Amino acid sequence: RTGRLMARKSIKFKQGYFQPKNPNKYRGKHIPIYRSGWELAFMKLCDGHPNVECWASESHAIPYRNPFTGKMTKYIPDFLLSYADKNGGKHIELVEVKPSKQAGLTESKSRKDKAAVILNKAKWAAAQEWCKRRGIKFRIVTENEIYHKPQR
Numbered sequence: 001r002t003g004r005l006m007a008r009k010s011i012k013f014k015q016g017y018f019q020p021k022n023p024n025k026y027r028g029k030h031i032p033i034y035r036s037g038w039e040l041a042f043m044k045l046c047d048g049h050p051n052v053e054c055w056a057s058e059s060h061a062i063p064y065r066n067p068f069t070g071k072m073t074k075y076i077p078d079f080l081l082s083y084a085d086k087n088g089g090k091h092i093e094l095v096e097v098k099p100s101k102q103a104g105l106t107e108s109k110s111r112k113d114k115a116a117v118i119l120n121k122a123k124w125a126a127a128q129e130w131c132k133r134r135g136i137k138f139r140i141v142t143e144n145e146i147y148h149k150p151q152r
Helices: 037-048 111-134
Strands: 052-057 062-065 072-075 079-084 090-097 137-141
Touching: 037 052, 037 079, 037 090, 062 111, 072 111, 090 111, 111 137
Parallel strands: 090 137
Antiparallel strands: 052 079, 062 072, 079 090
16 A cells, blocks of 8 residues: 555446537537436437437426425436327427336345335326326336337
8 A cells, every 4th residue: 555545446327418410409408418328329319310309408307305305306307309200190208218227116126226216206206297287298218218128
């Protein structure tokens, strides 16, 4: 030892700014920031898919009660997008991108992941109610949907 504090090994997540190739489709107020490779993949999908008419990143704040503290706070979902389905039907969705281990208790192994699921469920209940009042859909997208992985 040299007397210096040893640095902890930290886990690096893929993060950065996304520069849309189709900026006319992006309706956000700020440059989109991705906080995971899955969010980056979803941004690329929104930007490049011909049926996506427009999209925004972290565009709305939804109030909810934190189940651990009991305090009101804000949840900012990842994406809002407008798209046409294969029959030309128009849809607006609020989308949260999450790893499957934080989306359902059956996929959660660790205490930390189970706590994340409980917190996420409170956020998502508030988001579903917020969307219902506006006539739009709320959806959670995991790596299974992004990469078309079959469910086990």
